[in-house]
Amino acid sequence: MNLYTYASPANFYVLAGKLVPWFAWGTGIFTVWGLYIAFFLAPTDFQQSEAYRIIFIHVPAAWMSMFIYLVMAFWGAIGLAFNTRLSFMMARALAPTGAIFTFIALWTGAWWGKPMWGAWWVWDARLTSELILLFLYVGIIALWAAIDDIKRGDRAGSLLTLIGAINVPIIYFSVKWWNTLHQGASVSLTKAPSMAATMLQGMLVLAIAAWLYTITVALIRVRRIILERERQTEWVKALLEKET
Amino acid sequence: MKSRHKKLLVIVLALAGIGIAAALILNAFQSNLVFFFSPTQVANGEAPTDRAFRIGGLVEEGSVKRDPDGLTVRFVVTDTAKSMNVVYKGILPDLFKEGKGVVAEGKQGVDGVFVSTQVLAKHDENYMPPEAAHALEQAQKAQETLAK
Numbered sequence: 001m002n003l004y005t006y007a008s009p010a011n012f013y014v015l016a017g018k019l020v021p022w023f024a025w026g027t028g029i030f031t032v033w034g035l036y037i038a039f040f041l042a043p044t045d046f047q048q049s050e051a052y053r054i055i056f057i058h059v060p061a062a063w064m065s066m067f068i069y070l071v072m073a074f075w076g077a078i079g080l081a082f083n084t085r086l087s088f089m090m091a092r093a094l095a096p097t098g099a100i101f102t103f104i105a106l107w108t109g110a111w112w113g114k115p116m117w118g119a120w121w122v123w124d125a126r127l128t129s130e131l132i133l134l135f136l137y138v139g140i141i142a143l144w145a146a147i148d149d150i151k152r153g154d155r156a157g158s159l160l161t162l163i164g165a166i167n168v169p170i171i172y173f174s175v176k177w178w179n180t181l182h183q184g185a186s187v188s189l190t191k192a193p194s195m196a197a198t199m200l201q202g203m204l205v206l207a208i209a210a211w212l213y214t215i216t217v218a219l220i221r222v223r224r225i226i227l228e229r230e231r232q233t234e235w236v237k238a239l240l241e242k243e244t
Numbered sequence: 245m246k247s248r249h250k251k252l253l254v255i256v257l258a259l260a261g262i263g264i265a266a267a268l269i270l271n272a273f274q275s276n277l278v279f280f281f282s283p284t285q286v287a288n289g290e291a292p293t294d295r296a297f298r299i300g301g302l303v304e305e306g307s308v309k310r311d312p313d314g315l316t317v318r319f320v321v322t323d324t325a326k327s328m329n330v331v332y333k334g335i336l337p338d339l340f341k342e343g344k345g346v347v348a349e350g351k352q353g354v355d356g357v358f359v360s361t362q363v364l365a366k367h368d369e370n371y372m373p374p375e376a377a378h379a380l381e382q383a384q385k386a387q388e389t390l391a392k
Contacts, residue, residue: 043372043374046372046374046377077255081252081255082248116338116339116365117339117364118337118340118363118364119362122279125279163262165259170266178279179280181280181347181364181366183366184369185369194371196372196373196376
């Protein structure tokens with residue numbers, strides 16, 4: 001099998017269509033399983049009692065907000081370097097989901113901050129850099145929408161994505177580099193997680209659910225983008241005739 | 245060199261340039277991005293004297309005292325090396341406890357007492373059930389008695 005076959009929008013359209021139901025089912029199963037652990041199995045926390053449970057939504061959303069941005073930057077770089085059409089479409093398909101996860105991370109963080117810290121919002125390095133991430137997402141989406149010429153729009157948006165990528169390590173390491181009100185990382189690659197096993201399990205299952213959800217909606221969205229951009233081609237016309 | 249390789253090189257170089265620029269800016273802003281100062285930093289004169297700033301550290305064990313009016317709280321913030329007296333009038337967050345992290349915003353008064361206008365609780369990254377926390381505490385105490 002030649003992998004490059006799927007770099008062609010026409011072939012990828014079919015492949016994505018086949019994959020969507022699998023990822024959608026996966027999303028459903030992992031979400032229900034994760035929420036069950038989060039609400040029924042995970043123990044109460046010793047200092048934050050029940051309010052800590054926001055972590056189960058907050059952390060997966062914050063992880064995804066950063067990760068989706070890096071994936072977008074990756075597709076943007078590939079597109080700029082090799083002029084592959086599908087990479088730009090993937091970047092565009094991911095942006096709204098990234099923006100939503102950023103918003104969820106900020107919103108649930110505010111809900112958590114009020115009872116725990118005593119403030120909805122503080123201008124510490126972690127919170128501020130995550131807010132900048134939201135502005136970047138919105139800015140990129142707006143830039144794409146503002147440029148009518150698809151090719152020029154793709155390039156401009158991807159360039160902005162790449163420049164903004166410098167913000168992602170800043171968000172991640174902000175709690176290490178500076179004194180912040182936000183606590184340090186409970187889970188990282190360099191040390192053992194500082195969480196009880198069941199709590200960690202619930203968080204990871206929901207993180208996988210967030211991954212599967214992202215893949216599902218990105219594939220659905222990229223299929224729409226492919227159809228829109230290739231509407232003048234023979235294969236789309238043939239497809240439409242077959243379906244009507 | 246193929247044109248697309250050239251393009252890739254240009255992109256990589258541009259990214260490296262942006263990275264260096266960002267590193268320089270971050271370095272320049274380092275001092276302004278500090279959310280709070282520790283009592284040691286304040287003692288060394290690193291905190292501003294003319295405007296409000298935040299101090300952070302642990303609430304010293306046994307230092308929390310309430311004035312008869314029921315609203316004014318006095319406590320000591322320590323980073324185990326240096327400590328500062330703080331006075332605050334208002335409602336404290338739920339997680340405010342002796343021996344736990346705290347961030348207080350305010351100004352240094354003439355008598356050396358830090359007059360706070362806002363007190364925030366800073367919790368750590370550890371999450372565990374109360375029984376586990378209790379067990380840890382017992383183990384620590386046992387070790388301390390052994391050490392003595």
